[in-house]
Amino acid sequence: MTSSVYILLTDTGTLFTRSIKQYTKAPYNHASISFDKELSELYSFGRKKPNNPLSGGFVKEDILHGTYSRYPNTTCVIYKLEVTEREVEKMRRVLEVFIKNKSKFLYNLLGVIGVSLKEPIEFSNSYFCSQFVSEIFHRSGIKLWDKLPALVTPDDFRTCERLQLVFEGRLFDYGPVKDKFL
Template sequence: MKTYVYILLTDTGTLFTKSIKKYTKAPYNHASISFNAELTEMYSFGRKNPNNPLNGGFVKEDIHTGTYSKFPNTTCVIYKLEVTNREVEKMKRVLNVFIKNQKKFLYNLIGVLGVSLNEPIEFSNSYFCSQFVAEVFNRSGIRLWDKLPALVTPDDFRKSKQLTLVYEGKLFDYVALI
């Protein structure tokens, strides 16, 4: 049986995402990692409270009750990566460090600016969404690019030849298909 992890890239249409999109010209600007196609076990760095865009950090995302529930017109693209059971084990071990220490982690807003300058800006316990997903892969021995996680953008996932497209469209249309 094949094992996959899933990468969800989204555009909620918020003011913050519109601002990023103006600069990046990329269609999606948020990245999450999921361990199942139903996206019920999904993690990223983003809003801790759907109503407060300024309070960010490590989050277990929930499509039905979290930030996405506030933005029903969210567009997305979903990719899968075939992995071994051992790699999943390693990723979950890395993830457990984030889960156990989630209150210590902050959103790396300055790191987002560093990407635009092609200059990695890293702080201990501080990540932005795509940096976090790339870090999980990196620490698990999966190399999708030859660059530091602090320079990985959501668009890098979209352009990766190692990922397989699963779906593109409205997030809630995908959820309805499952």
């Protein structure tokens, strides 16, 4: 039996994402993973507090009340990956380690610079968004690329042939989110 996990790529339009976009030329520069199409169980590495872009780490993102709620014009693309129930179990076990130790994790800002240099910069308990999502897949035995998680960018998800496009547009126009928002 198969199941699905979802990858959300976003562009909030903040100064930080505009700066990254200037360099990457990619339309989306933040990646998150969800175990449901409603995106209610959404995880990433990003802002711990919506008002403070400098306070980053492992986060359970909340579209309606978290950082995204401050940026209603956030654009996104959502992909679906078909996986087995066993792979979902493995991913959830990996995720549980992050959840249980969330206060120990930091945002890997140097790793973002490493990606631009094509040189992985890794620290224990330190990730950037796409590195984290890729790490979940990697540790669960799901190989999407021939590169280390520390070199995976949000744009790599857009070009991954195993992912199926679900939606592209304004985040708050995505059916399951829009239904909750109204």
